[in-house]
Amino acid sequence: MSNPQTSSSSAPERGFSDEEFAGRTERCQTAMAEAGISALMVCTEPEVRYFTGFHTPFWQSPTRPWFTVIPASGKPIAIIPGIGGALMRSTWIDDVRTWSSPQPEDDGVTLLVDCLRELTAEGGRVGVPMGPETHLRMPLNDVDKVRAAVGDFVDATDIIVNLRMVKSEAEIAKHRHICRLVSNAFDELPNLLSVGMTERQAFAAFRGEILRQGADDVPYLVGATGPGGIDDIIRQPSDRPIDAGDLLIFDTGSTYDGYFSDFDRNFAFSHAEQDAFDAYRAVWEATEAGLEAAKPGATTTEIFTAMNEVLKANGSLGNDVGRMGHGLGMQVTEWPSHTASDDTVIQENMVLTLEPGLLWAPGKAMVHEENIVVRAHGAELLSRRAAPEMVVI
Amino acid sequence: MSNPQTSSSSAPERGFSDEEFAGRTERCQTAMAEAGISALMVCTEPEVRYFTGFHTPFWQSPTRPWFTVIPASGKPIAIIPGIGGALMRSTWIDDVRTWSSPQPEDDGVTLLVDCLRELTAEGGRVGVPMGPETHLRMPLNDVDKVRAAVGDFVDATDIIVNLRMVKSEAEIAKHRHICRLVSNAFDELPNLLSVGMTERQAFAAFRGEILRQGADDVPYLVGATGPGGIDDIIRQPSDRPIDAGDLLIFDTGSTYDGYFSDFDRNFAFSHAEQDAFDAYRAVWEATEAGLEAAKPGATTTEIFTAMNEVLKANGSLGNDVGRMGHGLGMQVTEWPSHTASDDTVIQENMVLTLEPGLLWAPGKAMVHEENIVVRAHGAELLSRRAAPEMVVI
Numbered sequence: 001m002s003n004p005q006t007s008s009s010s011a012p013e014r015g016f017s018d019e020e021f022a023g024r025t026e027r028c029q030t031a032m033a034e035a036g037i038s039a040l041m042v043c044t045e046p047e048v049r050y051f052t053g054f055h056t057p058f059w060q061s062p063t064r065p066w067f068t069v070i071p072a073s074g075k076p077i078a079i080i081p082g083i084g085g086a087l088m089r090s091t092w093i094d095d096v097r098t099w100s101s102p103q104p105e106d107d108g109v110t111l112l113v114d115c116l117r118e119l120t121a122e123g124g125r126v127g128v129p130m131g132p133e134t135h136l137r138m139p140l141n142d143v144d145k146v147r148a149a150v151g152d153f154v155d156a157t158d159i160i161v162n163l164r165m166v167k168s169e170a171e172i173a174k175h176r177h178i179c180r181l182v183s184n185a186f187d188e189l190p191n192l193l194s195v196g197m198t199e200r201q202a203f204a205a206f207r208g209e210i211l212r213q214g215a216d217d218v219p220y221l222v223g224a225t226g227p228g229g230i231d232d233i234i235r236q237p238s239d240r241p242i243d244a245g246d247l248l249i250f251d252t253g254s255t256y257d258g259y260f261s262d263f264d265r266n267f268a269f270s271h272a273e274q275d276a277f278d279a280y281r282a283v284w285e286a287t288e289a290g291l292e293a294a295k296p297g298a299t300t301t302e303i304f305t306a307m308n309e310v311l312k313a314n315g316s317l318g319n320d321v322g323r324m325g326h327g328l329g330m331q332v333t334e335w336p337s338h339t340a341s342d343d344t345v346i347q348e349n350m351v352l353t354l355e356p357g358l359l360w361a362p363g364k365a366m367v368h369e370e371n372i373v374v375r376a377h378g379a380e381l382l383s384r385r386a387a388p389e390m391v392v393i
Numbered sequence: 394m395s396n397p398q399t400s401s402s403s404a405p406e407r408g409f410s411d412e413e414f415a416g417r418t419e420r421c422q423t424a425m426a427e428a429g430i431s432a433l434m435v436c437t438e439p440e441v442r443y444f445t446g447f448h449t450p451f452w453q454s455p456t457r458p459w460f461t462v463i464p465a466s467g468k469p470i471a472i473i474p475g476i477g478g479a480l481m482r483s484t485w486i487d488d489v490r491t492w493s494s495p496q497p498e499d500d501g502v503t504l505l506v507d508c509l510r511e512l513t514a515e516g517g518r519v520g521v522p523m524g525p526e527t528h529l530r531m532p533l534n535d536v537d538k539v540r541a542a543v544g545d546f547v548d549a550t551d552i553i554v555n556l557r558m559v560k561s562e563a564e565i566a567k568h569r570h571i572c573r574l575v576s577n578a579f580d581e582l583p584n585l586l587s588v589g590m591t592e593r594q595a596f597a598a599f600r601g602e603i604l605r606q607g608a609d610d611v612p613y614l615v616g617a618t619g620p621g622g623i624d625d626i627i628r629q630p631s632d633r634p635i636d637a638g639d640l641l642i643f644d645t646g647s648t649y650d651g652y653f654s655d656f657d658r659n660f661a662f663s664h665a666e667q668d669a670f671d672a673y674r675a676v677w678e679a680t681e682a683g684l685e686a687a688k689p690g691a692t693t694t695e696i697f698t699a700m701n702e703v704l705k706a707n708g709s710l711g712n713d714v715g716r717m718g719h720g721l722g723m724q725v726t727e728w729p730s731h732t733a734s735d736d737t738v739i740q741e742n743m744v745l746t747l748e749p750g751l752l753w754a755p756g757k758a759m760v761h762e763e764n765i766v767v768r769a770h771g772a773e774l775l776s777r778r779a780a781p782e783m784v785v786i
Contacts, residue, residue, distance in 0.1 A: 014632075058627040060613040060646060061726040063526050063719065082713035086625040100715045102730050104525040130533040132497040133456050140523035141548065143533065155534065208604060211597065219612070220453040232479040234451040239407075253453060320475035322493045326456065333454040337495050 011214065012173040014257050018092040020170060021053060024163060028070050031159040038124025039116050040070040040156050044137045046330035047129070050164060051076045053091040055258055058084065064101040065138040067112050071119050079111045109142050113149040126150050131157030133335055161335045165327055165344075167351050172373050174259035175328065175351050176382050179371050181213040182254050182261045183384035190393045195244050195269050199225055199237035202248070210254050220253030220262070220332045228273055229364030233264075233321075233357075244270035248393075249367065253332035260332045262353050263369040263383045268392045279360035280390035282314035283368035286356035287386075290325070290338075294372060294379040296348045303346070304338040307356040317359040321367065325355040328371060350374045351382070404607065405566040407650050411485040413563060414446055417556060421463050424552040431517025432509050433463040433549050437530045439723040440522070443557060444469045446484040448651055451477065457494040458531040460505050464512050472504045502535050506542040519543050524550030526728055554728045558720055559742050565766050567652035568721065568744050569775050572764050574606040575647050575654045576777035583786045588637050588662050592618055592630035595641070603647050613646030613655070613725045621666055622757030626657075626714075626750075637663035641786075642760065646725030653725045655746050656762040656776045661785045672753035673783035675707035676761035679749035680779075683718070683731075687765060687772040689741045696739070697731040700749040710752040714760065718748040721764060743767045744775070 028051070032040055042048055045059040048068045059066075067079040078088045081101035088096045097111050116126050128136070134157055136143055147153060167175070185206065192205045202225075207218050224235045225246045233249055242248065251264035266280055286307040293306035307324050308316075323342075327334035328351045336344035338354070346352075352374065357367040371382040421444070425433055435441055438452040441461045452459075460472040471481045474494035481489045490504050509519050521529070527550055529536055540546060560568070578599065585598045595618075600611050617628045618639045626642055635641070644657035659673055679700040686699035700717050701709075716735075720727035721744045729737035731747070739745075745767065750760040764775040 055629055056627045057613050057615060057629070060724070062528070062724055063726045063730070064715075081715060083627060083715060085713060087627060098713075100713075102525065102715055102732065107525065128533065132495065132500065132532060134532050135455070135528065135530050136533055137528050139525060139527050139550075140521065140529055140536065140546070153533070157532075204604065208601070211601060211604075217611075220450050222450060234449045234476060234480060236448055236450070320478060320491075320493070322457075322474060322476060322495055331453070331455055333456045337456070339495065 011256070012170070012177050016053060016170055020168060021051065021092050025051060025070060025076060027163055028159060029073060031162065032070065032072060032127060035127065035154060035156070035159065036125055037127035037154055037156060038072045038122070039119035040127040040159065041067060041112070041116065042129065042160070043067050044135070047160065049258065049330060052078060052088065052093050054078070054084070054088050056084070056087060065108050065142070067108060069115050069119065072124065077115055079108055079115060081108070107142065109145050113146055116146070116150045120150065125154045127156030127159065128153040129157045129160045130155045134160070164329060165335055166347050166349050167329065167373070171259060171329070172349065172351060174257050175261065175371065175373065178215060178254055178256035178259060178261040179263070179382035180384070181215050181256065182210055182252060182263070184213045185209040186265045187384070189250070189265070189267065190391060193242070193248070193393055195242055198239045198241050199223070200239055202242060203237040206250055206252070210252065215254040216256055218252060218254045221250070223248065223250040228276060229361065231363040231365065233365060233367050242269055245272065247272065247276060251367070251369065258330055260328055260330070261371055261383065262328050262332050263371050264367060265386060266366060266368065266390055268390055270392065272390065272392065275360065277390055278314070279358055279364070279366040281388070282311060282360070283356045283358050283366050284386060284388050286310035287354050287368055287370055290354035290356065291372065291379045294346060294352065294354070294374055296346055296374060296376060298346045300336045300338045300342040300344045300346065301340060303354070304340055304342070307338070307354065311356055311358050314358065315360065317362070319357040319359045319365060321355070321357045324357065325353040325369070327351065328353055346374055348374055348376055404649070405563070405570050408446060409563055413561060414444065414485050418444060418463060418469060420556055421552060422466060424555065425463065425465060425520060428520065428547060428549070428552065429518055430520035430547055430549060431465045431515070432512035433520040433552065434460060434505070434509065435522065435553070436460050437528070440553065442651065442723060445471060445481065445486050447471070447477070447481050449477070449480060458501055458535070460501060462508050462512065465517060470508055472501055472508060474501070500535065502538050506539055509539070509543045513543065518547045520549030520552065521546040522550045522553045523548045557722060558728055559740050560722065560744050560766070561742070564652060564722070565742065565744060567650050568654065568764065568766065571608060571647055571649035571652060571654040572656070572775040573777070574608050574649065575603055575645060575656070577606045578602040579658045580777070582643070582658070582660065583784060586635070586641070586786055588635055591632045591634050592616070593632055595635060596630040599643055599645070603645065608647040609649055611645060611647045614643070616641065616643040621669060622754065624756040624758065626758060626760050635662055638665065640665065640669060644760070644762065651723055653721055653723070654764055654776065655721050655725050656764050657760060658779060659759060659761065659783055661783055663785065665783065665785065668753065670783055671707070672751055672757070672759040674781070675704060675753070676749045676751050676759050677779060677781050679703035680747050680761055680763055683747035683749065684765065684772045687739060687745065687747070687767055689739055689767060689769060691739045693729045693731045693735040693737045693739065694733060696747070697733055697735070700731070700747065704749055704751050707751065708753065710755070712750040712752045712758060714748070714750045717750065718746040718762070720744065721746055739767055741767055741769055
């Protein structure tokens with residue numbers, strides 16, 4: 001495996017070329033043709049952004065639905081609230097259909113149905129992602145109205161998953177950049193944190209440092225401290241002061257140009273028991289096994305097993321996470337999952353996390369996470385590899 | 394109307410009392426009984442948090458569904474992935490049912506169906522929010538499986554809307570606090586920004602200042618600069634340098650303890666044309682009319698009309714926003730909307746934005762926004778009232 005520090009440290013360009021969007025759309029259309037789908041409808045932020053480049057935090061507002069439809073050939077069609085018209089017209093998309101929203105009695109439904117009918121008039125079905133890790137960001141009443149008008153949807157989850165799981169070099173460059181910035185911020189942590197600070201102050205210092213390094217945003221930041229160990233890794237900070245002998249975990253999903261990093265680090269304050277050092281070493285070694293296993297042609301299940309064998313040999317009591325890593329992209333977690341039964345075949349240019357978790361004593365969890373891109377020869381680190389021994393602050 | 398600066402400036406307590414959650418649940422159950430619903434299912438972050446207090450950014454990960462079911466009586470029931478078990482058990486909820494997720498073949502569906510069947514065995518239907526501004530955060534395939542097992546859902550949108558639209562004093566205190574912090578940050582802007590900075594640097598400076606003031610996060614930040622006017626208010630920053638004669642808008646939804654502020658401010662750099670000052674004054678005056686109109690018993694349509702009359706008198710060319718403000722809460726926008734036909738009756742303790750937008754020349758928009766809580770006597774400002782004349786930096 002190779003190391004990211006050798007790459008240039010300048011920030012990659014924002015956005016993508018029109019060719020990138022055209023390639024995504026054409027690959028989608030090839031898969032649609034095989035599945036008998038002549039109109040594929042998406043309506044979540046990453047899916048709309050993937051095909052159009054439309055990028056705004058306006059999705060924070062749940063009020064208005066946004067639709068993009070991929071026809072059998074030609075560019076995607078955007079069917080969106082008027083407030084987004086100017087921004088969508090600045091993308092590579094030509095056909096932008098807007099309505100004045102919010103309009104509860106018909107919030108884009110007629111425009112969407114008209115478009116879907118038009119595209120399926122000569123045959124072919126309407127495809128929609130309906131499977132694992134998807135949802136429709138529109139009222140269920142409106143889903144029902146659209147189905148009543150255009151017929152049952154074909155499940156297009158696999159088409160979207162297969163497209164998004166494999167990243168382009170331009171996407172990988174964004175991942176590499178945000179992983180470098182967050183690695184820098186983690187490296188600064190021993191200078192920022194000290195016994196006596198509250199968890200909340202520690203969170204604020206870390207968030208501030210990630211932004212100072214140049215990240216656009218820190219949408220995901222969880223962590224906890226605890227005497228000698230940590231029982232819950234998805235918590236928000238409390239006003240608990242950090243004490244000597246505490247362990248700390250920070251896990252962050254930060255973004256650059258809409259692409260995520262997602263890795264964590266564990267630290268001790270002042271001192272730690274040997275069993276905590278041993279648990280740290282076990283998840284670090286498990287990650288080594290994952291790095292070895294992550295090659296094109298292997299499966300997510302083989303990656304899981306490689307890591308799990310190391311954890312079992314180190315006395316794992318199991319864990320509640322349900323997997324040992326996942327895909328990474330425009331969302332902090334994406335398909336696939338490293339589980340005992342996922343069995344997704346690893347392909348070149350997948351961006352993945354390796355995340356072995358060890359319950360080393362009741363109520364004491366140690367979770368370790370790195371980010372990689374899979375190359376022909378195997379794993380290439382995007383995050384800067386954690387120290388093999390737990391750092392004591 | 395009264396001014397927020399008179400309140401204490403200390404941060405309100407985190408979380409809510411068990412009594413607050415019990416009150417929410419009981420009010421929900423009263424409405425459920427009237428609607429013949431014996432099990433109400435919710436599955437989005439704000440809805441689950443509203444009833445349980447479960448608060449984590451882990452929702453950023455789309456992988457796992459999370460469910461909460463309100464029975465006809467007694468505490469809500471949480472049906473969630475194992476990774477959230479410890480955190481959910483730390484809330485006021487007693488009945489926490491978990492499974493090992495992700496598990497694509499049955500990601501909580503059996504547990505959910507069993508719970509819904511149990512609660513409807515003696516009669517009563519399953520209620521689910523299916524209307525405007527809602528969605529189900531679970532795969533459509535799983536929605537269909539649940540409906541096939543328990544029968545058609547009753548639309549429970551109104552129950553949720555009526556509960557969430559009216560805030561408790563504890564919720565209002567969180568809104569007031571974040572609005573004060575963001576008001577402070579806006580007041581600092583003239584010291585932070587200058588001609589020659591890029592939009593991106595200006596954004597980073599403002600985000601940093603909001604966090605420095607004590608906000609937990611800045612999930613929503615949009616804005617733009619433009620020579621003499623601004624054409625798009627939902628953009629992300631570019632590398633465009635700010636020039637003398639530019640106008641700037643920043644609009645942010647920032648959070649404290651999971652509650653949002655949502656207001657904007659407009660500035661000019663070095664100088665501006667008289668028509669820009671006039672447009673600013675028009676939206677400021679329109680907001681005054683909105684503040685006067687926002688009283689218990691009035692309607693959102695009356696608030697809209699009051700603001701729109703001022704804009705029309707100032708030569709408005711219309712706008713693409715589709716409304717002139719909205720509810721505010723755990724989401725940056727919530728029900729209701731100030732539109733020409735919304736007609737929601739304003740009640741005491743609604744937290745609202747007033748957001749008149751003026752297209753004063755082709756491609757030149759001026760949007761102004763304030764946050765209020767409606768009291769018996771009328772509007773009480775939560776944001777610090779913008780200056781009546783546009784500030785020049």
